Amino acid sequence: AQSVAQPEDQVNVAEGNPLTVKCTYSVSGNPYLFWYVQYPNRGLQFLLKYITGDNLVKGSYGFEAEFNKSQTSFHLKKPSALVSDSALYFCAVRDPDFNKFYFGSGTKLNVKP
Amino acid sequence: DTEVTQTPKHLVMGMTNKKSLKCEQHMGHRAMYWYKQKAKKPPELMFVYSYEKLSINESVPSRFSPECPNSSLLNLHLHALQPEDSALYLCASSQRGGGTSGTTGELFFGEGSRLTVL
Numbered sequence: 001a002q003s004v005a006q007p008e009d010q011v012n013v014a015e016g017n018p019l020t021v022k023c024t025y026s027v028s029g030n031p032y033l034f035w036y037v038q039y040p041n042r043g044l045q046f047l048l049k050y051i052t053g054d055n056l057v058k059g060s061y062g063f064e065a066e067f068n069k070s071q072t073s074f075h076l077k078k079p080s081a082l083v084s085d086s087a088l089y090f091c092a093v094r095d096p097d098f099n100k101f102y103f104g105s106g107t108k109l110n111v112k113p
Numbered sequence: 114d115t116e117v118t119q120t121p122k123h124l125v126m127g128m129t130n131k132k133s134l135k136c137e138q139h140m141g142h143r144a145m146y147w148y149k150q151k152a153k154k155p156p157e158l159m160f161v162y163s164y165e166k167l168s169i170n171e172s173v174p175s176r177f178s179p180e181c182p183n184s185s186l187l188n189l190h191l192h193a194l195q196p197e198d199s200a201l202y203l204c205a206s207s208q209r210g211g212g213t214s215g216t217t218g219e220l221f222f223g224e225g226s227r228l229t230v231l
Contacts, residue, residue, distance in 0.1 A: 034219055043117075043203055043222035044156065090155055092220075099144055099163060099207075101220055103155035 002027045002095045006104035021076040023091030032094040033074045081111045119223035134226045136187040136204030145187040148203040194230045201225045
Protein backbone atom coordinates (compact mmCIF):
# COMPACT_ATOMS: atom_id res chain seq x y z
CA ALA A 1 0.00 0.00 0.00
CA GLN A 2 1.10 3.53 -0.72
CA SER A 3 0.75 6.42 1.71
CA VAL A 4 2.26 9.74 2.68
CA ALA A 5 2.15 11.59 5.98
CA GLN A 6 2.52 15.27 6.71
CA PRO A 7 3.27 15.57 10.42
CA GLU A 8 2.65 19.32 10.70
CA ASP A 9 -0.79 20.86 10.31
CA GLN A 10 0.74 24.31 10.14
CA VAL A 11 4.15 25.87 9.59
CA ASN A 12 4.89 29.49 10.42
CA VAL A 13 7.88 31.28 8.98
CA ALA A 14 9.00 34.87 8.57
CA GLU A 15 9.39 36.32 5.12
CA GLY A 16 12.93 35.93 3.85
CA ASN A 17 13.66 32.92 6.06
CA PRO A 18 14.06 29.41 4.67
CA LEU A 19 11.04 27.15 4.88
CA THR A 20 10.59 23.39 5.13
CA VAL A 21 7.34 21.46 4.84
CA LYS A 22 7.73 17.85 5.85
CA CYS A 23 6.49 14.69 4.19
CA THR A 24 7.26 11.04 4.84
CA TYR A 25 6.20 8.18 2.64
CA SER A 26 5.47 4.48 2.78
CA VAL A 27 5.47 2.62 -0.53
CA SER A 28 5.97 -0.80 -1.96
CA GLY A 29 8.22 -0.52 -4.96
CA ASN A 30 9.57 2.67 -6.44
CA PRO A 31 8.23 5.88 -4.95
CA TYR A 32 6.61 8.40 -7.27
CA LEU A 33 6.28 11.49 -5.10
CA PHE A 34 4.69 14.86 -5.74
CA TRP A 35 4.11 18.22 -4.12
CA TYR A 36 1.08 20.39 -4.79
CA VAL A 37 0.04 23.82 -3.56
CA GLN A 38 -3.50 25.07 -3.13
CA TYR A 39 -4.55 28.68 -2.71
CA PRO A 40 -7.97 29.47 -1.21
CA ASN A 41 -10.89 28.41 -3.40
CA ARG A 42 -8.56 27.21 -6.15
CA GLY A 43 -7.54 23.86 -7.55
CA LEU A 44 -4.27 22.16 -6.72
CA GLN A 45 -1.19 23.30 -8.61
CA PHE A 46 1.69 20.96 -9.31
CA LEU A 47 5.04 22.08 -7.86
CA LEU A 48 7.45 19.23 -8.45
CA LYS A 49 7.92 15.48 -8.52
CA TYR A 50 10.48 12.82 -7.78
CA ILE A 51 10.56 9.79 -10.03
CA THR A 52 14.19 8.78 -10.16
CA GLY A 53 17.61 10.35 -10.39
CA ASP A 54 18.93 13.26 -8.35
CA ASN A 55 17.72 13.42 -4.79
CA LEU A 56 17.30 17.18 -4.99
CA VAL A 57 14.39 18.07 -7.23
CA LYS A 58 13.77 21.62 -8.38
CA GLY A 59 10.28 22.85 -9.14
CA SER A 60 8.11 25.86 -9.72
CA TYR A 61 8.29 29.22 -7.88
CA GLY A 62 11.73 28.51 -6.41
CA PHE A 63 10.66 25.41 -4.51
CA GLU A 64 12.75 22.29 -4.26
CA ALA A 65 12.40 18.97 -2.49
CA GLU A 66 14.91 16.56 -1.11
CA PHE A 67 14.28 12.83 -1.51
CA ASN A 68 15.83 10.79 1.29
CA LYS A 69 15.46 7.06 0.86
CA SER A 70 16.93 6.06 4.21
CA GLN A 71 14.55 8.36 6.09
CA THR A 72 11.65 7.78 3.64
CA SER A 73 11.16 11.51 3.45
CA PHE A 74 10.44 14.02 0.73
CA HIS A 75 10.54 17.43 2.37
CA LEU A 76 9.64 20.58 0.46
CA LYS A 77 12.02 23.51 0.83
CA LYS A 78 12.57 27.06 -0.26
CA PRO A 79 15.62 29.17 0.62
CA SER A 80 13.71 32.42 1.13
CA ALA A 81 9.98 32.48 1.85
CA LEU A 82 7.58 35.03 0.40
CA VAL A 83 4.29 36.17 1.89
CA SER A 84 2.67 34.98 -1.35
CA ASP A 85 3.84 31.43 -0.55
CA SER A 86 1.19 31.27 2.17
CA ALA A 87 -1.10 28.44 1.11
CA LEU A 88 -2.01 24.81 1.75
CA TYR A 89 0.59 22.28 0.65
CA PHE A 90 -0.05 18.63 -0.12
CA CYS A 91 2.40 15.81 -0.56
CA ALA A 92 1.22 12.91 -2.71
CA VAL A 93 2.36 9.49 -3.89
CA ARG A 94 1.24 7.74 -7.03
CA ASP A 95 0.38 4.09 -7.22
CA PRO A 96 1.20 3.27 -10.84
CA ASP A 97 -0.57 -0.07 -10.85
CA PHE A 98 -3.92 1.42 -9.96
CA ASN A 99 -3.52 4.91 -11.38
CA LYS A 100 -4.32 6.39 -7.99
CA PHE A 101 -2.77 9.26 -6.10
CA TYR A 102 -2.70 9.28 -2.31
CA PHE A 103 -2.54 12.68 -0.64
CA GLY A 104 -1.20 13.67 2.72
CA SER A 105 -3.38 15.58 5.15
CA GLY A 106 -1.95 18.92 4.09
CA THR A 107 0.18 21.57 5.78
CA LYS A 108 -0.87 25.19 6.01
CA LEU A 109 2.09 27.45 5.45
CA ASN A 110 1.89 30.93 6.94
CA VAL A 111 4.57 33.39 5.89
CA LYS A 112 4.52 36.58 7.93
CA PRO A 113 5.96 39.90 6.75
CA ASP B 114 -3.33 28.91 -16.00
CA THR B 115 -4.87 25.47 -15.68
CA GLU B 116 -5.32 23.33 -18.77
CA VAL B 117 -8.25 21.53 -17.19
CA THR B 118 -11.44 23.55 -17.40
CA GLN B 119 -14.36 23.02 -15.06
CA THR B 120 -17.85 24.48 -15.24
CA PRO B 121 -19.68 25.86 -13.45
CA LYS B 122 -17.38 27.47 -10.90
CA HIS B 123 -20.23 27.74 -8.41
CA LEU B 124 -23.44 25.75 -8.13
CA VAL B 125 -26.25 25.97 -5.61
CA MET B 126 -28.88 23.28 -5.74
CA GLY B 127 -31.73 21.91 -3.72
CA MET B 128 -31.91 18.32 -2.60
CA THR B 129 -34.42 17.44 -5.32
CA ASN B 130 -32.55 19.05 -8.20
CA LYS B 131 -30.61 17.39 -10.96
CA LYS B 132 -27.48 19.15 -12.13
CA SER B 133 -24.18 18.31 -13.81
CA LEU B 134 -20.57 19.34 -13.41
CA LYS B 135 -18.41 19.41 -16.51
CA CYS B 136 -14.70 19.03 -17.08
CA GLU B 137 -12.62 19.34 -20.24
CA GLN B 138 -8.94 18.82 -21.02
CA HIS B 139 -7.03 18.97 -24.30
CA MET B 140 -3.68 17.60 -23.21
CA GLY B 141 -4.27 14.19 -24.71
CA HIS B 142 -4.44 12.61 -21.28
CA ARG B 143 -6.29 9.32 -21.13
CA ALA B 144 -6.95 9.19 -17.39
CA MET B 145 -9.46 11.56 -15.80
CA TYR B 146 -10.52 11.86 -12.19
CA TRP B 147 -13.17 13.31 -9.94
CA TYR B 148 -12.18 14.35 -6.44
CA LYS B 149 -14.24 15.79 -3.60
CA GLN B 150 -12.59 18.21 -1.21
CA LYS B 151 -13.87 19.60 2.05
CA ALA B 152 -12.36 22.74 3.52
CA LYS B 153 -8.73 22.39 4.63
CA LYS B 154 -8.78 18.65 3.90
CA PRO B 155 -7.01 16.64 1.19
CA PRO B 156 -8.89 15.72 -1.97
CA GLU B 157 -10.81 12.45 -1.72
CA LEU B 158 -10.86 10.29 -4.82
CA MET B 159 -14.31 9.52 -6.19
CA PHE B 160 -13.88 8.11 -9.69
CA VAL B 161 -11.16 7.35 -12.22
CA TYR B 162 -11.71 6.93 -15.93
CA SER B 163 -9.03 5.32 -18.04
CA TYR B 164 -9.44 5.33 -21.80
CA GLU B 165 -13.03 6.48 -21.32
CA LYS B 166 -13.86 3.47 -19.16
CA LEU B 167 -14.64 3.67 -15.48
CA SER B 168 -11.72 1.98 -13.74
CA ILE B 169 -12.15 3.08 -10.13
CA ASN B 170 -15.24 3.89 -8.10
CA GLU B 171 -14.37 4.59 -4.51
CA SER B 172 -17.74 3.39 -3.19
CA VAL B 173 -19.38 6.67 -4.05
CA PRO B 174 -23.16 6.93 -3.44
CA SER B 175 -25.29 6.47 -6.52
CA ARG B 176 -26.57 10.03 -6.31
CA PHE B 177 -23.25 10.86 -8.00
CA SER B 178 -23.08 9.49 -11.54
CA PRO B 179 -19.97 9.98 -13.67
CA GLU B 180 -19.84 9.98 -17.42
CA CYS B 181 -16.96 10.16 -19.88
CA PRO B 182 -18.39 10.92 -23.35
CA ASN B 183 -14.96 11.09 -25.00
CA SER B 184 -11.29 11.36 -24.16
CA SER B 185 -11.50 15.11 -23.49
CA LEU B 186 -14.69 15.36 -21.47
CA LEU B 187 -15.77 14.21 -18.05
CA ASN B 188 -19.14 14.87 -16.44
CA LEU B 189 -20.47 14.34 -12.96
CA HIS B 190 -24.25 14.09 -12.78
CA LEU B 191 -25.81 15.04 -9.47
CA HIS B 192 -29.23 14.00 -8.22
CA ALA B 193 -30.94 14.03 -4.84
CA LEU B 194 -27.85 15.30 -3.06
CA GLN B 195 -27.60 15.91 0.66
CA PRO B 196 -26.30 19.03 2.42
CA GLU B 197 -23.20 17.08 3.47
CA ASP B 198 -22.32 16.74 -0.21
CA SER B 199 -21.50 20.44 -0.27
CA ALA B 200 -17.83 20.68 -1.18
CA LEU B 201 -15.31 21.66 -3.82
CA TYR B 202 -15.39 19.13 -6.66
CA LEU B 203 -12.13 18.86 -8.51
CA CYS B 204 -11.50 17.32 -11.89
CA ALA B 205 -8.02 16.18 -12.82
CA SER B 206 -6.26 14.38 -15.63
CA SER B 207 -3.00 12.52 -16.06
CA GLN B 208 -1.19 10.38 -18.56
CA ARG B 209 -2.55 6.88 -18.55
CA GLY B 210 -1.09 4.66 -15.85
CA GLY B 211 -0.43 0.98 -16.09
CA GLY B 212 2.92 -0.45 -17.05
CA THR B 213 5.87 1.88 -17.37
CA SER B 214 4.37 4.21 -19.92
CA GLY B 215 2.63 7.18 -18.36
CA THR B 216 2.96 5.92 -14.82
CA THR B 217 5.02 8.79 -13.56
CA GLY B 218 2.94 11.70 -14.78
CA GLU B 219 1.49 14.18 -12.39
CA LEU B 220 -2.14 15.12 -11.96
CA PHE B 221 -3.34 18.31 -13.57
CA PHE B 222 -6.25 19.84 -11.67
CA GLY B 223 -8.99 22.17 -12.72
CA GLU B 224 -10.00 25.10 -10.53
CA GLY B 225 -12.95 23.18 -9.17
CA SER B 226 -16.70 23.58 -8.90
CA ARG B 227 -17.92 24.84 -5.55
CA LEU B 228 -21.16 23.00 -4.80
CA THR B 229 -23.65 24.06 -2.15
CA VAL B 230 -26.62 21.82 -1.43
CA LEU B 231 -29.48 23.48 0.41
